Amino acid sequence: MGIYGQDWSSYQPSTPDTSGLAFAFVKVTEGLNYVNPRWVAQRDHAKAAGLVWGAYHYPHMGNSVQAEADYFLSQVSWKPGDLVVLDWEGYDAANAGVSRGTQAAYKDAWLKYVKSKLPNNRVGMYCNTDYWRNVDTTSYYGDFLWIATAGRAAGDPGIQADWLFHQYSDSGVDRDYCHLSSLADLKAWALIQEADMPLTQADIAAVASAVWNYNEPGPDPKKPVRVGAVMGWMDTVHSNQNAALAKAVAEGAAAQSALSALAAAVGKAGGLTADQVTAAAQAGAAAALKELGHALDGTKP
Known part of the structure; x- marks a missing residue:
């Protein structure tokens, strides 16, 4: 038995209902010039309720990877246990002219660059099964995969890859499932322990x-x-x-x-x-x- 969460953007209120939730992902930025005006209030609300909190960026993949990543990273005062996500999908006008090869390369480069900037936070990727099966070429998703298959039962995304989060419904509010057994387990996983450095x-x-x-x-x-x-x-x-x-x-x-x-x-x-x-x-x-x-x-x- 797993645990449940939601993902929020500006379409949700500043203080959504957190009853029965263990985690919440919040959209922070898009491209190079958009910031969700409610993200700070939504983050503070989630953390006040004891939830594990994650932030995500929606890319315009024709832009510079580093420029977009830095724009996203600069918005947040990152704390231990914060989750970091690339919302990897490109069905909108901003990404319509970007080739799938460029989109695939953008994903890998963004995840690796952001991880280099936040080595002590979990950095992962959100995508749906179409992008996972038909656009991805490396199976690389950083520290975790958050897979979207709306309409399937929670915890049954229908893929063979080792996923951690499953977005199983996008009706009204996006609803998510994590296969870890408890909030305590998720918090422990989110907190990366710094490895001891060997003496030279x-x-x-x-x-x-x-x-x-x-x-x-x-x-x-x-x-x-x-x-x-x-x-x-x-x-x-x-x-x-x-x-x-x-x-x-x-x-x-x-x-x-x-x-x-x-x-x-x-x-x-x-x-x-x-x-x-x-x-x-x-x-x-x-x-x-x-x-x-x-x-x-x-x-x-």
Whole structure:
């Protein structure tokens, strides 16, 4: 089960009945010199009722795509969750002399240009099945397709394309259906979440440089402590500790080898056993290692 809405133009009052509605699309501009005089009041009325609101532009496709898009975009102070629509049809006199190829190219260019200007809003297209089947050549509709097939049941537009909105009646007021299950779902879909931008090597280098060169206030305000210098000193201390430890291990191994040889020699000479000599030497070595530990960690016994 879906949700219902309407689309309004200057033919509707400033405050249409919103009972049972979840969304409303409002005509804002046409061509390069028309603005719906009621669109602001209609938008404010829809939003005050808690509806998802969308704005649409009716094109004169012989004009510049960018000029018409900019004219439309400049009318609205766009907010997160606002839907943006091209009303793509050309049965009127303004579009009668425009070839279908030009109309198809206009549609794609308008949608892409407007999306580049409003990357955080949903930008889509309205058209009927005649334009979808017989004028469109790319199946491109931006972020969503709003398809018109007046006379068919709501939610059954009769096309295979992945549509979101269906205009199922144009009698009196245009009535629309959305296949999402609730107003909350539509609001969540309309609010595009900005994607996290991946860090580049330049970003990483900039962060590292900022940390390395950051000056932390020290005890003397006139002599801040440079974080990079502290990190470098810690690196040096760590390297020196590793070198000292490696040297101590090597010297310990050599001493152990010499001790074994000495113990064996003393054992042969008599007076003390080899085990007694080894035990005495190991006690002295333990004391020496303890002193080394104090030297490495900077403590005193």
